[in-house]
Amino acid sequence: MTSVPAEYGLILAALLFAIGLAGVLARRNIIFILLSIEIMLNAAGLAFISAGSKWGQADGQVMFIFILVMAAAEVSVGLAIVLQLFHRIRTVNSDEANTMRG
Amino acid sequence: MTFFYISAAVALISSVLAISRSNAVHALLYAIVSLLSVALIFFMLGAPFAAALEVVIYAGAIMVLFVFVIMMISSGPGSTQQERRWMNFRLWIGPSVLSAVLIIELFAVISPPREPMSAKPVIESKQVGIALMGPYMLGVELSSLLLTAGLVGAYHLGKRKDDAAQTEDVTIHD
Incomplete structure (x- = not known):
């Protein structure tokens, strides 16, 4: 069995990132937008792991762990904002949240 | 190499389905399948520690959130009916079929007469730990700060300020 070339991992990461970006742009439900952001962050992690595997270094996995930490912090704050927004405007449609109080 | 193609196909299909479902729970199921297939790809790329973290944290903790x-959000009258649907x-069926493909592939990969998955060396968790606690020490400290900020922020945003929220509701809905 031949090994997986790192280029293929990078191409897959690019495709997954494009899918996540399309989700962010197309969906108006905030939960789906957060889910698409998770897919994009996961694709970024895949790119790091592919590169780390190509060079045989542990740095790719270290950066993946940092991405994981960032994703966990981001999603906890993001979902708290979603709950607060739902508490106030009773919907999760991001187009409805177009007023600011200043 | 074939295993990589199968996992990549499952990842792409389930990601497209995850962002295109109208129902949030269906989308979550497909997103979990996508994360699991990416974890299998990590395993093939010689990163078993990252694969385990992907399953435990992404497919476990974040998806539970x-x-x-x-x-x-969906609690209230009629939610029982909705859950029944x-x-x-x-x-x-869709997520189950995709997950079955992944688990068959996993058994094929780890079965005892094991061909070398790749010519690539496996990067063990020991090397990752040495790198984390050595040159990346500052990054670890910064990520602990980031997690603390996330914890405080989520606590602050999730706090129900009932009296204030009532008056704010009135002013917003005016």
Whole structure:
């Protein structure tokens, strides 16, 4: 069995990132937008792991762990904002949240 | 190499389905399948520690947060009816088939007469730990700060300020 070339991992990461970006742009439900952001962050992690595997270094996995930490912090704050927004405007449609109080 | 193609196909299909479903719970199921297939790709790329973290944290903890929020948002009258529709058996067929492909592939990969998965060396968790606690020490400290900030922020945003929220509701809905 031949090994997986790192280029293929990078191409897959690019495709997954494009899918996540399309989700962010197309969906108006905030939960789906957060889910698409998770897919994009996961694709970024895949790119790091592919590169780390190509060079045989542990740095790719270290950066993946940092991405994981960032994703966990981001999603906890993001979902708290979603709950607060739902508490106030009773919907999760991001187009409805177009007023600011200043 | 074939295993990589199968996992990549499952990842792409389930990601497209995850962002295109109209129902949030179906989308979550497909997103979990996508994360699992990416974890299998990590395993093939010689990163078993990252694969384990992907399953435990992404497919476990983060997706549980999503399920929690979806269930909180959809509570109310008629939610039992809605859940009954969600638990319809036909809805589980798609994610189940994709997951079955992944688990068959996993058994093929780890079965005892094991061909070398790749010519690439496996990067063990020991090397990752040495790198984390050595040159990346500052990054570890910064990520602990980031997690603390996330914890405080989520606590502050999730706090129900009932009296204030009532008056704010009135002013917003005016």
